[in-house]
Amino acid sequence: MIFSFHYVRTGVWTTLRALSRPPSRAEVSGLVHAECMTRMTLGAPLLSPERIQLRHLTLFAAWENSDALDEFLANTRLGRVLASGWHVRMSFVRRWGHVDAFGDLPERIGSTDPSHPVVAVTFARMRLPEVPRFIHWGRPVEALVRDHPGTTLAMAAVRFPRTVSTFTIWSSQEAMLSMVRGHGGGDRPGRHAEAMAERERRDFHHQFTTLRFLPLSEHGTYDGRTGLVPGL
Numbered sequence: 001m002i003f004s005f006h007y008v009r010t011g012v013w014t015t016l017r018a019l020s021r022p023p024s025r026a027e028v029s030g031l032v033h034a035e036c037m038t039r040m041t042l043g044a045p046l047l048s049p050e051r052i053q054l055r056h057l058t059l060f061a062a063w064e065n066s067d068a069l070d071e072f073l074a075n076t077r078l079g080r081v082l083a084s085g086w087h088v089r090m091s092f093v094r095r096w097g098h099v100d101a102f103g104d105l106p107e108r109i110g111s112t113d114p115s116h117p118v119v120a121v122t123f124a125r126m127r128l129p130e131v132p133r134f135i136h137w138g139r140p141v142e143a144l145v146r147d148h149p150g151t152t153l154a155m156a157a158v159r160f161p162r163t164v165s166t167f168t169i170w171s172s173q174e175a176m177l178s179m180v181r182g183h184g185g186g187d188r189p190g191r192h193a194e195a196m197a198e199r200e201r202r203d204f205h206h207q208f209t210t211l212r213f214l215p216l217s218e219h220g221t222y223d224g225r226t227g228l229v230p231g232l
Contacts, residue, residue, distance in 0.1 A: 006057075096210075115174060117170060126204065
């Protein structure tokens, strides 16, 4: 199995169509599961167009193999749209937490070199009454991750009203773990630990998981940028 994360700038109607009817394994051969979302700027104010960007479509998906992904990108309407943007292919390494959509993943497959780049994806189904608390505690963490010197790309994605995800590329596993443990990252490096403690006190989510991946390949351009995964 491989995973992919896609980003493309497109029209509003294309985004709305993808959000309302994302690809399914019944319709796309070799697809395990897919989540369509819109891009969100980490750390953006609550009442801001940067929170829901309908011209910026993302897709996070699991595939049986690379051939299935290639077939989707070449021979489906949405796939051809996504092929004009940027994506990274990844192999799964580790999981914390649980969401039903990716519930079959083991806790760990193999190990990673601490000096090698890694990709981290968080994925959550929100408790709607907890959204104000989540934003209050989450925005400082978003800014911490966004501005951390160890990230080469840090973004979030949402599908209103319950689904929230983050996607970050780290120059090394060491840099990512340093942030999680409250070391480095400028002012108030303990923001991540503080938010996790608050989540333990009263959960923001119905379901939540953090997934770690090894990047395999990078394709296309992200807002004019290439080479976002170090060493590929």
